[in-house]
Amino acid sequence: MFEARLLQGAILKKVLEAIKDLLTEATFDCSDNGIQLQAMDNSHVSLVSMTLRSDGFDKYRCDRNISMGMNLTSMSKILKCAGDKDNLTIKAQDNADTVTFMFESQNQEKVSDYEMKLMNLDQEHLGIPETQYSCTIRMPSGEFARICRDLSQFGESMVIACTKEGVRFSTSGDIGSANVKLAQTASVDKEDEAVVIDMEEPVTQTFACRYLNYFTKATSLSSQVQLSMSADVPLVVEYRIQDIGHIRYYLAPKIEEDDN
Template structure:
């Protein structure tokens, strides 16, 4: 028996919206501690890692660890049948589930749907916990705005960190530009910028992936960028009281245009 009821159904819809253009078919893993998902994008440049803790659900029960393979496209079709005010419950009573049930509840209406599951040959990648030399916390809407603006100039964005802040820069055929964001200790969390830099980094990334990742900004008003030189960048959105969505992106190597 597996049952997971979201306090806020629209949150689940936002999560699916955030990853739909990165991954197509995924294994949803459920156990006694919550729900997780790990999947590479088709080009094997980016990794999506979702963790939702059981304490964050309105109701959660999982008697046996389950792996549920599903199509993100088909999942989204089911979720389009729900309203933004609906409570969403995922449920299956099968030990080897072939379908996943969805219940959408509003004040005057209950809708029920079944999604056919898939058998996917995907391994859990076991992403290790890593100590990063630069960790930057900044408003997610500011990060989105910077990526959108600089992406008009070049396909790659450089990132440079220091104890004073973070700099984003581009150099392309039409010219070059940079945006520096300084640390601040604003009392408003959504405006605060914090830079924990043991060693500065200077890396370059494909802006196309940043723009895809930024669809997750609806999940949190802050984004956490964790970096070490020549290592994948981690872009993390904390999902309040539930868990997190982490997006890993490999840096571009020897990209002269971004230097």
């Protein structure tokens, strides 16, 4: 038997919003430790990795490890039926071919349940190597989303350059070029608004704006985002989900082609 209850069902709605543009279906692996998801996007350009720890749930029971293959479009339709303040319980039997989502209003006066068919998905588990990154940048997630959105109007690719002076986001296209520079904040009272850069060596890489904009769908989950970069390895964009886990997106850099 698997059962997980979240007092803030809205967290799962936001998680789904954050991944459903990249993935149409995914396997949720449930164990004693919590729920994990790892999948390449449909075009095999980026990787999504999500962890929701069991201790972050109000109630969590998993008698034996189960993997639930879900169609995320269907799951999204079900979660849209939940009120933002509803409690959410996910239940499945050990060898079940369906999963049940139950929503309860805070006053317990309304309880609704939805059953969804599970899918058998062949998804290989990709080992993500432990990497020491040359640069990590922590910044407000809303600021990162705005930069990605603004710069994608100028070009299809965005250069992220991290130096000891700060981090620079730049792009160029038919109408011209755009640059945004952020310096490390010296004294900020609010952690959420800080820009913190840890750098061992400078890194400059180019990424597809389209994917960065997909990643920023997770902005509502966290007030801060962390970018980790090293030469020749994928960028990691991480959003921590308060008290329960994180979503990480991995995106391979574009190989610069000489135009001339």
